[in-house]
Amino acid sequence: MSNKILLIAVLLVTAVFLSGCIFDKDNGTxxxxxxxxxxxxxxxFTFLGSHDANVExxxxxxxxxxxxYRNSNSEDIYVQVIESDNPGxxxxxxxxxxxxxxxxxxKDIWFNGHIATQxxxxxxxxxxxxxxxxxxxxTETSMMIVGSxxxxxxxxxxxIATGS
Numbered sequence: 001m002s003n004k005i006l007l008i009a010v011l012l013v014t015a016v017f018l019s020g021c022i023f024d025k026d027n028g029t030x031x032x033x034x035x036x037x038x039x040x041x042x043x044x045f046t047f048l049g050s051h052d053a054n055v056e057x058x059x060x061x062x063x064x065x066x067x068x069y070r071n072s073n074s075e076d077i078y079v080q081v082i083e084s085d086n087p088g089x090x091x092x093x094x095x096x097x098x099x100x101x102x103x104x105x106x107k108d109i110w111f112n113g114h115i116a117t118q119x120x121x122x123x124x125x126x127x128x129x130x131x132x133x134x135x136x137x138x139t140e141t142s143m144m145i146v147g148s149x150x151x152x153x154x155x156x157x158x159x160i161a162t163g164s
Contacts, residue, residue: 040161041069041158041161042154042157042158042160042161043072044071044072044154045069045070045071045072045077045154045157045158045161046069046070047067047068047069048067048068048069048070048076049067049068050065050066050067050068051065051066051068052064052065052066053065053066053080055080055082055145057082057090057093057094057143058093058094058096058097060093062082062084062090063082064080064081064082064145065080065081066078066079066080066081067079069158071149071151071154073151073154075149075150075151075154077146077147077148077149077154077155077158078145078146078147078148079144079145079146079158079162080144080145080146081142081143081144082142082143082145083141083142084141084142084143085141087138087139087140087141087142087143088138090138090143091117091136091137091138091143094136094143094145095117095119098119098121103120105119105120105121106118106119106120107120109135109156111156111159111160112159112160112162112163112164114137115137116135116136116137116144116159117135117136117137118133118134118135118152118155118156119133119134119135119136119147120132120133121133121134121148130150131150131152132147132148132149132150133147133148133149133150133151133152133155134146134147134148134155135147135155135156135159137159137164139164144159144162144164146158146159146162
């Protein structure tokens with residue numbers, strides 16, 4: 001009987017320990033960065049969840065924390081945080097994808113007290129070229145990526161909501 005009680009106690013302690021490691025009580029997400037918003041979202045946005053993801057930057061796949069939001073157009077918008085000792089270098093590598101673009105994909109924008117880059121990309125949807133927007137910037141310890149969406153304002157609103 002005592003072995004069963006001990007086993008149950010170990011399982012309960014493990015469950016409590018794991019829940020404390022996975023969820024950050026301060027911001028409600030799995031991120032330990034405190035950057036990704038899940039409260040005070042822009043109008044029309046719903047927080048869907050957070051998970052670990054792999055994001056391609058240059059020719060490298062990097063681990064990231066990714067939150068998923070849905071805007072009022074039922075379009076999913078992602079906030080990705082890639083922690084790095086050199087986030088500016090990641091931005092440079094990210095931009096290399098567009099080196100052969102036959103248009104100017106980058107526009108400097110200003111919000112939350114810093115400069116960021118709005119990236120305009122095109123996808124083919126139903127045989128037509130459609131613009132998609134992403135906003136990228138570096139913090140002291142991470143590269144931030146917000147997007148991709150046809151709703152330019154929604155991407156900027158979500159980038160501003162990060163507070164970083």
